[in-house]
Amino acid sequence: xxxxxxxxxxxxxxxxxxxxxxxxxxxxxxxxxxxxxxxxxxxxxxxxxxxxxxxxxxxxxxxxxxxxxxxxxxxxxxxxxxxxxxxxxxxxxxxxxxxxxxxxxxxxxxxxxxxxxxxxxxxxxxxxxxxxxxxxxxxxxxxxxxxxxxxxxxxxxxxxxxxxxxxxxxxxxxxxxxxxxxxxxxxxxxxxxxxxxxxxxxxxxxxxxxxxxxxxxxxxxxxxxxxxxxxxxxxxxxxxxxxxxxxxxxxxxxxxxxxxxxxxxxxxxxxxxxxxxxxxxxxxxxxxxxxxxxxxxxxxxxxxxxxxxxxxxxxxxxxxxxxxxxxxxxxxxxxxxxxxxxxxxxxxxxxxxxxxxxxxxxxxxxxxxxxxxxxxxxxxxxxxxxxxxxxxxxxxxxxxxxxxxxxxxxxxxxxxxxxxxxxxxxxxxxxxxxxxxxxxxxxxxxxxxxxxxxxxxx
RNA sequence: GCCCUCAUCGUCUAUCGGUUAGGACAGGAGAUUCUCAAUCUUCAAAGCGGGGUUCGAUUCCCCGUGGGGGCACCA
Numbered sequence: 001x002x003x004x005x006x007x008x009x010x011x012x013x014x015x016x017x018x019x020x021x022x023x024x025x026x027x028x029x030x031x032x033x034x035x036x037x038x039x040x041x042x043x044x045x046x047x048x049x050x051x052x053x054x055x056x057x058x059x060x061x062x063x064x065x066x067x068x069x070x071x072x073x074x075x076x077x078x079x080x081x082x083x084x085x086x087x088x089x090x091x092x093x094x095x096x097x098x099x100x101x102x103x104x105x106x107x108x109x110x111x112x113x114x115x116x117x118x119x120x121x122x123x124x125x126x127x128x129x130x131x132x133x134x135x136x137x138x139x140x141x142x143x144x145x146x147x148x149x150x151x152x153x154x155x156x157x158x159x160x161x162x163x164x165x166x167x168x169x170x171x172x173x174x175x176x177x178x179x180x181x182x183x184x185x186x187x188x189x190x191x192x193x194x195x196x197x198x199x200x201x202x203x204x205x206x207x208x209x210x211x212x213x214x215x216x217x218x219x220x221x222x223x224x225x226x227x228x229x230x231x232x233x234x235x236x237x238x239x240x241x242x243x244x245x246x247x248x249x250x251x252x253x254x255x256x257x258x259x260x261x262x263x264x265x266x267x268x269x270x271x272x273x274x275x276x277x278x279x280x281x282x283x284x285x286x287x288x289x290x291x292x293x294x295x296x297x298x299x300x301x302x303x304x305x306x307x308x309x310x311x312x313x314x315x316x317x318x319x320x321x322x323x324x325x326x327x328x329x330x331x332x333x334x335x336x337x338x339x340x341x342x343x344x345x346x347x348x349x350x351x352x353x354x355x356x357x358x359x360x361x362x363x364x365x366x367x368x369x370x371x372x373x374x375x376x377x378x379x380x381x382x383x384x385x386x387x388x389x390x391x392x393x394x395x396x397x398x399x400x401x402x403x404x405x406x407x408x409x410x411x412x413x414x415x416x417x418x419x420x421x422x423x424x425x426x427x428x429x430x431x432x433x434x435x436x437x438x439x440x441x442x443x444x445x446x447x448x449x450x451x452x453x454x455x456x457x458x
Numbered sequence: 459g460c461c462c463u464c465a466u467c468g469u470c471u472a473u474c475g476g477u478u479a480g481g482a483c484a485g486g487a488g489a490u491u492c493u494c495a496a497u498c499u500u501c502a503a504a505g506c507g508g509g510g511u512u513c514g515a516u517u518c519c520c521c522g523u524g525g526g527g528g529c530a531c532c533a
């Protein structure tokens with residue numbers, strides 16, 4: 001068996017979305033699993049809709065996801081160039097082969113691919129025009145995921161437009177031949193096109209690659225009906241990058257859309273996915289995208305990040321935030337706060353909201369929380385007692401603070417909770433956060449004291 | 459309209475003809491806790507319909523139905 005060569009061939013006509021990422025991932029996984037070659041090819045033949053900005057986005061998204069390519073733009077390879085806009089001479093050469101074989105003709109200024117068989121005219125009432133049908137046997141597609149699929153390809157089709165530009169079906173097949181692609185792994189939306197491609201491969205006398213049409217990713221029920229498109233919220237890889245999702249969490253999640261390891265495992269390191277990935281394990285039905293499950297996956301990854309990685313991500317995140325008080329904060333202070341936040345947040349981009357009050361005295365008091373806290377007992381009195389106790393309190397550790405607070409509560413015949421809620425509100429403006437003892441210790445006596453006083457005065 | 463394709467909890471999925479149809483996310487309840495999360499326990503939740511084949515079908519076949527995709531001088 002010859003070495004596996006797969007390709008991911010996006011067209012830079014829009015943003016890079018989850019569906020593209022999954023197609024790229026499955027190609028990459030298969031290449032890595034088999035020790036084959038993963039080729040990146042940019043299908044930029046549609047001059048109208050292409051943009052260099054989208055080309056860069058493809059590179060950036062793939063790199064962010066960790067899907068490195070062995071051949072393609074930026075890295076080169078023996079079958080370049082890897083952008084279709086630079087391969088015109090190759091298409092010309094292949095077109096000549098087809099012409100020489102008598103498989104083309106000119107009509108309306110375009111070049112058409114000629115199917116073999118008897119011709120007859122027929123009126124197509126859906127398209128409302130007369131078309132020429134060719135009497136042919138059905139094209140057989142042997143698909144690694146779908147099984148045997150037959151489709152009647154019975155009309156000649158354009159391969160070079162009247163403006164001289166070759167069309168997708170043609171360049172796609174030429175490139176797959178020229179780049180010696182062995183497995184075409186792509187979305188099921190291409191299954192109907194595949195009969196055209198198979199006929200072209202045969203016309204070139206080239207071996208037909210193995211096809212593997214993977215199921216599509218559909219909108220989640222909240223997003224509506226149909227396949228997920230670039231316009232859907234949450235559909236763009238870029239969004240997750242900007243929200244500082246962990247790329248390995250996204251990769252893990254999308255690997256589970258249409259594939260599974262054959263047992264109950266879901267969270268797996270990518271190396272394990274590579275080890276287990278088989279095309280035969282890819283299922284046939286479309287999957288709906290579930291942002292909640294992705295978010296959960298991201299959280300579980302976040303929880304187990306080593307401190308240094310988490311801190312690096314946190315710094316990257318704060319660097320993009322307009323309020324950069326956290327960026328200029330004392331290094332040790334920043335570190336301590338972030339490590340308190342890590343086990344609590346669901347996503348890196350919660351960090352701003354979750355830790356804001358550590359970095360400014362001008363933090364908001366949540367009115368709903370305030371109402372709730374102030375309704376129970378006599379919180380102002382508790383706060384006054386805390387203020388009185390604070391100067392003598394041992395701030396050296398969480399345990400010391402806890403002991404002091406418990407002693408205070410006990411001396412008044414009250415519970416820890418009677419002090420905790422109001423203290424937290426005064427010091428952070430919210431009811432969510434690290435333990436009150438950590439809050440005291442990290443903020444320090446002076447800040448706590450000042451915030452208590454300010455809260456009482458307000 | 460024509461062609462292709464798919465069909466298990468709300469969602470992602472397991473099941474190689476015989477299971478109390480399992481797991482995960484989301485949801486409910488509880489435990490734990492100084493709050494909020496996390497965590498743990500627990501509850502609810504599925505074989506689209508109809509025919510076959512078979513001793514026995516979620517599983518195999520057919521027909522419906524429903525979903526998805528495609529039918530360009532887009533990719």
